[in-house]
Amino acid sequence: MKFLLLLAQSASAQEAAAAAPAPAGGITQFAPLIIIFVMFYFLILRPQKKKMEEEKDTLSKLSKGDEVFTKSGILGKIHGITEKVVTLEVEDGVKIKVLKGQIGGLAKSIFEEAKK
Missing domain, CATH: 2.30.30 (SH3 type barrels.)
Known part of the structure; x- marks a missing residue:
């Protein structure tokens, strides 16, 4: 009888472990978002900022x-x-x-x- 109780407890513990979601990696969830932001900065924002600085410099030297x-x-x-x-x-x-x-x-x- 003790064996059946132990077997039932083991089976229910395995079901509970299978039903619980696996913990997600913290930074790996945000890695694609971070990569997209870095690409956006270097491909769009930085060149635009350089162009604006050059234009401002040119206007100040007129x-x-x-x-x-x-x-x-x-x-x-x-x-x-x-x-x-x-x-x-x-x-x-x-x-x-x-x-x-x-x-x-x-x-x-x-x-x-x-x-x-």
Whole structure:
């Protein structure tokens, strides 16, 4: 009789062990998420940050007389510059004001092609 009780207890213990879920590995669950975040950072965020820093550096170095182009495609020479506004001379006597953030960059090579 004791043998049957021991056998029944052993069988129920095995069923309980089989029904309980196995403990999951802590970091292994989050490893794919961490890998995706790292890839997102290096493929998207970091290059965008570098580009923004280069653009900010270029805008801070602008001075009167520089030939620039705007993001809308206007070529001109800087006639005046303030903290937020740049006055461009697009033709002799034709001046326009644009926001400093809309300057696309220096246009030395583009300007030479436009003069031809």
